[in-house]
Amino acid sequence: MSSSIPVPPAIVFSDWDGTITSLDSNDYLTDNLGFGYDKRQELNVEMIAGRLNFRDAFVDMLKSINTPFPECIEILKQNIPLDPGFKDFYSWCKSHNIPVIVVSSGMIPIIKALLVSYLGESEASQITIYANDVKYLEDGTWTIQYRHPESGFGHDKSRTIRKYTQEMEYPEGQRPKFFYCGDGVSDLSAARETDLLFAKKGKDLITYCVQEKVPFTVFEDFKEIHAYVQDVVEGKKTMEEIMEVSTGDMEKTTH
Known part of the structure; x- marks a missing residue:
């Protein structure tokens, strides 16, 4: 990072579906235009158990959707709401030179x-968005084009975040604080890559973090994330004070 550009006090990486949005757009398409909720939940159970990887499960979900891609986008615009606190959080981040970077599967x-x-x-x-793309097939149908097709995640978020943070240049003692916000199975690879992980209440990411003893802080919406990040940036609280769950007492969040 050039010395002429101020070093940001923090960088916020965030999952998209079910995190910045209140509903997961891919789940919505699968449940309503594909093979449905029950089959999708069966795949989720297999992924959490480690018997199926996200990349292959996601392809199966998308294969079940026969609606043209442009129509899917229009349907999602009408049915996927933005997290109620995201706009204010994003505006605050902009005013404090804090990048918000989407890292999505x-x-x-x-x-x-x-x-x-x-x-x-x-x-x-x-x-800035780091995510997969769409591939249109000769028969007019579409599928996903993975960012990291060799990875079981399709998009290995840990690789994306690590590359970004390692390529940053900043003077000694001015390292930004790195946050990650997520909710689901696709966030498993990113869970250990930042200083503080926000995991959405009641979602699969918490199940994984408890199993693997990965520290996290629970959130319900971006209003809470806003308060946490602002407290850290303004020096009102430390990362340790915000961390609701440590390696030793994670089980408390599940009860």
Whole structure:
């Protein structure tokens, strides 16, 4: 990072579906246009148990959807709400030179279309997105084009975050604080890559973190994340004070 550009006090990496959005767009498409909720939940159980990887399960979900891709985007615009606290959090981050970076196992065209719908073209264009793409097939159908097809995650978020943080340049003693926000199975690879992990209440990421003894802080929406990040950036609280769950007492969050 050039010395002429101020080093951000923090960087927030965030999952997209079910985190920045209140509902998961891919789950919505699968449940309503594909093979349905029950089959999807069966795949989720297999993924959490480690018997099926996310990459292959996600392809199965998308194969069950026969709706043309442009129609899928329009349906999602009408049915996927933005997290109620995200706009204010994003505005605060912008005003404090804090990048908000989307790291998603979803597809870039869907994320961009929804961001424009939520924030407008100008604001949406300023948010960096690392995600998968869409591949159109000769028969007119579509499927996902993975960022890391060799990985069982399809998009290995840990690799993306690690590359970003390792390539950053900053003066000694001015390292930004790194946060990650997530909710589900696709966030498993990112869970250990930042200073503080926010895991959404009641979602699969917490199950994994408890199993693997990965420290995390529970959140319900971005209003809470906003308060936590602001307290750290303003020096009101330390990371340790915000960390609700340590390696030794994670089980408390599940009861």
